[in-house]
Amino acid sequence: MHLQEYSANGSSVTAAMQNLCAEPADAAGEWLSLKHLAHGSEWAGGMVVRSAHARKVLKTISRLSPYKSTVLIHGESGTGKELVARALHTMGSAPNGPFVTFNCSNLVDSLAESQLFGHVRGAFTDAREDSLGYFRSANGGTLFLDEVGELPLHLQPKLLRALDTHEIQPVGSSRTYSVDIRLVAATNRDLHAMVKAGQFRDDLYYRLNAAAILVPPLRERREAIPAFIAHFIGHFNRLFGKEIKLVSRTAVDALCANPWPGNVRELGHAIESAVLMTESDRIDLHDLPLRHDDANPQVLVEPVGKVLQNGGLNLEGGPNGAGIDCEKASQRCFEMATWPYSLDAVIREASKLALIRALQATQGNCHRAAELLGVSRYTVYRMLNRFGLGEGHTYRTLRKPTVLRAAKRAAPAPVPTKNSI
Numbered sequence: 524m525h526l527q528e529y530s531a532n533g534s535s536v537t538a539a540m541q542n543l544c545a546e547p548a549d550a551a552g553e554w555l556s557l558k559h560l561a562h563g564s565e566w567a568g569g570m571v572v573r574s575a576h577a578r579k580v581l582k583t584i585s586r587l588s589p590y591k592s593t594v595l596i597h598g599e600s601g602t603g604k605e606l607v608a609r610a611l612h613t614m615g616s617a618p619n620g621p622f623v624t625f626n627c628s629n630l631v632d633s634l635a636e637s638q639l640f641g642h643v644r645g646a647f648t649d650a651r652e653d654s655l656g657y658f659r660s661a662n663g664g665t666l667f668l669d670e671v672g673e674l675p676l677h678l679q680p681k682l683l684r685a686l687d688t689h690e691i692q693p694v695g696s697s698r699t700y701s702v703d704i705r706l707v708a709a710t711n712r713d714l715h716a717m718v719k720a721g722q723f724r725d726d727l728y729y730r731l732n733a734a735a736i737l738v739p740p741l742r743e744r745r746e747a748i749p750a751f752i753a754h755f756i757g758h759f760n761r762l763f764g765k766e767i768k769l770v771s772r773t774a775v776d777a778l779c780a781n782p783w784p785g786n787v788r789e790l791g792h793a794i795e796s797a798v799l800m801t802e803s804d805r806i807d808l809h810d811l812p813l814r815h816d817d818a819n820p821q822v823l824v825e826p827v828g829k830v831l832q833n834g835g836l837n838l839e840g841g842p843n844g845a846g847i848d849c850e851k852a853s854q855r856c857f858e859m860a861t862w863p864y865s866l867d868a869v870i871r872e873a874s875k876l877a878l879i880r881a882l883q884a885t886q887g888n889c890h891r892a893a894e895l896l897g898v899s900r901y902t903v904y905r906m907l908n909r910f911g912l913g914e915g916h917t918y919r920t921l922r923k924p925t926v927l928r929a930a931k932r933a934a935p936a937p938v939p940t941k942n943s944i
Contacts, residue, residue: 555775
């Protein structure tokens with residue numbers, strides 16, 4: 524899914540799309556309008572769809588929604604599983620019925636059965652009145668059980684029986700009640716592995732997994748990130764009364780390259796922070812709450828490359844050298860990265876090498892090193908911490924000799940040349 528993750532209903536997404544700014548990207552291409560970012564997105568089933576992944580999920584939802592079969596949604600935290608469940612409900616046969624959500628991790632072990640199936644007055648201590656429970660509350664609609672992998676083992680047979688018979692029995696009652704619901708469950712855990720480990724009943728797993736939908740993580744659908752950016756900015760513009768209209772290409776590149784372990788939810792929080800922090804009608808890289816090591820390689824490396832190409836640093840470590848041998852620098856980064864090579868590992872080593880050379884060139888002056896690298900002083904402190912080159916978090920008492928000694932110890936040996944062999 525794409526713009527759908529932060530929209531619980533169709534009207535909010537529609538408003539977000541209709542309110543996107545109409546300005547095109549500027550002539551130099553450095554600033555992108557919200558309309559430009561949202562280009563190629565389409566509205567369907569309460570979701571904005573952009574990628575092949577999203578269309579595949581939407582197609583599965585369309586096939587399953589007319590029927591009241593149980594559906595299990597797989598996906599990492601923050602990918603938008605609840606909104607897939609909402610789409611199943613709104614596109615289904617009873618869109619006007621209740622949509623009841625419950626997170627199974629919130630079950631209280633001693634009250635779990637009562638929470639799901641209800642109880643009668645006097646069934647246990649403090650049961651002063653009858654309670655419907657989540658199953659009866661969702662009668663005529665959809666019950667969404669999130670994190671179903673957290674369901675206690677002793678409750679799993681009762682859930683299975685309720686699914687098979689469409690009947691529940693409240694705690695303390697001898698009467699059974701018929702329920703007409705569609706159950707949609709979601710998990711970020713490997714239920715198949717839990718079954719093998721004896722942590723989840725196999726019969727319940729097979730019952731839930733009769734129809735399954737996989738929501739891929741954001742890192743596997745990066746082409747949708749620009750559309751997400753446009754949606755979130757429009758959403759927070761309305762929420763905070765702001766008028767953000769443009770986003771820098773550098774910021775978009777950084778957002779698209781970030782790994783996003785928290786998926787769409789984390790991206791939404793990052794955009795919220797940027798909307799709050801910017802003092803103008805546009806968002807730039809410095810407004811984003813990103814660590815530079817998580818950003819697009821160009822965001823981190825390009826300023827360094829400009830400094831090196833301008834003679835600011837030499838690969839061999841001296842200031843005002845003859846420039847950098849790009850082939851030699853690339854080879855050094857690959858040598859320092861561990862096989863099998865990954866882009867993250869190579870970027871990390873390139874960043875560390877650039878930091879070491881900048882510190883050597885400035886005699887350990889973090890402020891001047893930051894200027895050479897084209898980053899903030901605080902980014903240099905964070906990089907010092909990350910690479911173990913000094914106690915960057917105590918920057919007020921950071922001494923240049925300490926940084927220099929650490930940088931010299933960490934500096935790689937010079938690349939052998941033909942003259943030195």
